Structure formats: structure tokens, C-alpha cells
Amino acid sequence: MTAVRSHGRSHGLRKPLFASARSPKLVLMEAQLLAWFSQNGRDLPWRHTRDPYAILVSKVMLQQTQVERVEPRYRRWLERWPTVGALAAAAVADVIREWQGLGYNRRAVSLHQAAQRVAADGWPADLTELPGVGRYTADAVRRFALGQAVLPVDTNVRRVQERTGYDFDPACAAALMDLGATVCIARVPRCGACPLSEGCPSRGRRYEPLRRQSRFEGSFRQRRARTLGLLVEGPRPLEQLDADAVASLRADGLVAVYESIAQLPAA
Numbered sequence: 001m002t003a004v005r006s007h008g009r010s011h012g013l014r015k016p017l018f019a020s021a022r023s024p025k026l027v028l029m030e031a032q033l034l035a036w037f038s039q040n041g042r043d044l045p046w047r048h049t050r051d052p053y054a055i056l057v058s059k060v061m062l063q064q065t066q067v068e069r070v071e072p073r074y075r076r077w078l079e080r081w082p083t084v085g086a087l088a089a090a091a092v093a094d095v096i097r098e099w100q101g102l103g104y105n106r107r108a109v110s111l112h113q114a115a116q117r118v119a120a121d122g123w124p125a126d127l128t129e130l131p132g133v134g135r136y137t138a139d140a141v142r143r144f145a146l147g148q149a150v151l152p153v154d155t156n157v158r159r160v161q162e163r164t165g166y167d168f169d170p171a172c173a174a175a176l177m178d179l180g181a182t183v184c185i186a187r188v189p190r191c192g193a194c195p196l197s198e199g200c201p202s203r204g205r206r207y208e209p210l211r212r213q214s215r216f217e218g219s220f221r222q223r224r225a226r227t228l229g230l231l232v233e234g235p236r237p238l239e240q241l242d243a244d245a246v247a248s249l250r251a252d253g254l255v256a257v258y259e260s261i262a263q264l265p266a267a
């Protein structure tokens with residue numbers, strides 16, 4: 001199977017020296033990885049569907065929010081808007097309200113716009129044409145919904161590839177994600193519990209702490225979130241609000257202003 005590769009942002013890890021494709025050693029490691037996954041893989045709700053819309057919702061939510069927080073919100077979202085057409089027909093204000101608590105609210109508006117585009121024109125051949133859909137998200141939909149031979153490379157997958165030096169088959173995508181999330185973790189990988197440890201040149205290594213996400217407390221993100229939270233409750237006069245936060249939220253399509261009153265967008 002020929003894999004279509006995606007190349008995302010570097011995370012400062014060792015550059016991979018990929019072993020030659022499909023070597024017997026790689027085939028053995030993939031078998032060990034998949035055997036481990038069958039016993040240890042996470043049972044996540046988006047792994048029970050091949051609906052591109054549901055996969056897209058999960059991947060957009062997971063872009064910057066942890067799995068544990070996403071899981072119940074994903075279920076609720078799919079109950080409320082079970083199809084791409086249902087989401088496309090929803091009022092954007094309702095979509096923004098439903099997104100509250102997941103953070104990075106711009107994703108809600110983009111997801112709504114993507115649903116409208118798909119409802120009107122169908123799924124594009126190049127999914128990155130959809131608002132808010134980057135290379136990884138597009139490849140994840142292609143792999144998990146459409147069954148295409150593409151390996152979606154997120155932070156976890158890239159870490160395992162770089163540490164092992166192997167370019168795994170797309171069939172290993174979910175296994176690589178779980179291995180990177182639970183065993184081959186960023187600073188102190190749990191090599192003793194790793195199915196790849198025998199053939200891994202990085203076994204036993206320790207890594208420097210990654211750059212932390214900037215603090216939310218006291219940040220402009222917090223001011224935006226607080227302002228949006230007020231407007232989720234109802235319209236407010238501009239003079240009662242943080243002007244910079246309102247301007248930024250307006251630029252992202254999260255807030256509209258009519259006659260000095262700020263509110264969630266009407267359409």
C-alpha cells in the first residue's frame with residue numbers, strides 16, 4: 001500500500017531517519033504495534049463511525065482540546081446536530097453557545113462554515129479547502145472516514161516515527177496515536193511498556209520539557225473568553241465590554257455589533 005504522507009509543524013524532535021519502506025523489521029514492528037493496540041487501544045466514540053462529518057467534528061474538537069474533555073461534548077454535539085445538513089442549518093449563535101467550554105471558539109464558526117460548504121456543494125476532493133481544516137484534519141478524515149491510504153501525522157504519531165525512525169503504514173494510524181498519547185509520551189517515555197522497544201533506537205532516552213502553552217490566566221485569550229461568555233448570556237452595550245476583546249471576536253466572526261450593542265452573530 002502506498003502511503004500519502006503529510007508534513008506538519010516540527011516539534012523540535014530528532015529528525016527521522018526513516019528505514020527503507022516495508023523492511024521485514026518494519027513489518028514485524030507494525031504487527032507488534034497492532035497487537036498491542038488490539039489490547040490497549042482507547043475506546044473512543046469517533047472510532048465507531050466512518051461518517052466523515054462525525055470524524056470532522058471530532059478532529060476539529062481535538063485540535064486544541066484534550067480527549068477527556070472532548071468525549072462528552074462530541075456525543076452531545078452529534079445528538080444535537082447528527083448530520084452535516086443539520087449543522088449547516090443551525091444558527092451560528094447556537095453553534096457558538098454549544099462550543100462554550102471547549103476553548104478556541106473560532107473553531108466553532110469554521111466548523112459551521114465548513115458544514116454549510118459541504119451541504120451546498122458536497123465534500124471537496126481537497127478537504128483543506130474547508131474552513132478550519134488543515135493537513136492533519138483532512139488526512140484524518142481521509143483515513144478514518146474514507147479509508148484512504150494516508151497516514152495522518154499529529155504530534156503523537158510524529159513523535160513515535162521520529163523516535164523509532166520508521167515510517168509506519170497508514171493502517172497503524174490509530175495505534176500510533178494511542179502509543180504516542182499513552183506510552184511514547186513527550187518527556188519520559190514508558191519504554192518498559194512499549195511494544196516497539198526491542199527495535200527502537202531511542203529506548204530509554206529522556207527528553208527536555210516541551211515549550212508550554214502560554215498561561216491562560218491574565219492572557220488576552222482569557223479576556224476574549226470572558227467577553228464571549230457575557231455575550232452568550234445576551235446582548236450588551238459596547239461600553240460595558242472590553243473593546244479590544246470585542247474587536248478581536250468580531251474579526252473572527254464570533255460577535256456582531258449593531259448600533260453600539262454587541263451580540264452573537266445573527267446568521
Ligand code: SF4
Binds near residue numbers: 190191196198
Ligand atoms: S521504546 Fe520508548 S522511545 Fe521507543 S517508541 Fe517505545 S516508548 Fe517511544
